[in-house]
Amino acid sequence: MRAERIWGAIRFVITAVSMFAVWLLFTASFGTFSLVAGAIGSLLIAALTYDVFIAKHQANLRFFLPNPLHLLIYFFVMFFFIYQSSVVMLAAVITGRVNPRIVHFRTRVRSDVARMVLANSITLTPGTITLDLNDDHLTVHWLFCDTHHMKAAGETVKGRLEPYVQRIWL
Amino acid sequence: MRMIMMDVMQWYLLLCAVVCIIRLILGPTTADRLVALNILSGIVLAFLVLSGVRHGRSIYLDVALVYDIFGFLGFLAIARFLKDKMHGEGE
């Protein structure tokens, strides 16, 4: 019981701090009124929503606190991947040679945030769109399919991205 | 030089928006129309940013920021509403 309450307090504090950071980002002012209003607002909203923002089963701080260095690296890697995949898509639009297929596979990352980021990255990289995400089961529409084997397809689609995501979140 | 470039890009984005709206009108299924709407929202966002930089006013960029963050909530509402409606008709 006691551990549960401590965990609840930690989740509450993290929610309030992230709300306040977003408030600072949007208002971009350091006046007294702005700071006090933002603090009160973020505390109240955190009291309402901390159970939704960080679910109870996320039992580790590394599940939702990113590793900042790897997050920065991932940001630039993602930029490179987006441009590379756009060039591939450009060639596909010009030649018209596509082989669309729907593949299913599982992912190894465990936290909800990391799964969301992985799904969004899969949507951005060449010819793949995440159709559905159930726990660890991804349904992906793949434009340049070259295999029938689901596991090999999964490795091709997520293989480059998953190690980066695993380094940021657990 | 920079003003000319931004003006040309704004005209180009306007052209893109017109083409997107043609797809929006033509699109045979609802999914096609939503696809066109999705791309149109990105074009509008780029137009707002370019316009803000062109006139040097950061207030346009605030509008663009809010549009960026809350834009996809509109898609969520439209998609959920249409899904419920179609399932209601299918039964």
Place this chain on the structure above:
Amino acid sequence: MIMIREILALIAFSAAVIFGTAGLAGLFRFSDPYTRLQAGSLCGTTAVLSIFIGALLLSPTAAVSARIVIITLFFLISSPTGSHIVARFAWNIGVPHHDPKQKRTPVSRKKDTPS
């Protein structure tokens, strides 16, 4: 310095024109909603991202460029989310996907879908 920034912005805008035209061509060239969404969303995202980079290079003040950086960060989150919502909508109402290998009409996932 200003000259270099303008040339880099010109390159970014040219990339935006190329990718944007490709995305719009993909909207009309492909035949089913999923493929159109692939071409449109990916090339559209890249075009908008290139325009953001060009605007960042041309921005007159620091306040404007800071806002552009924040907008870019949120765009990288919101754009794939939007296309995922559209794709999930199409998948849930059972839009059949085009398959060149299968000559017969592809079977949609749900049997009771309205045509």
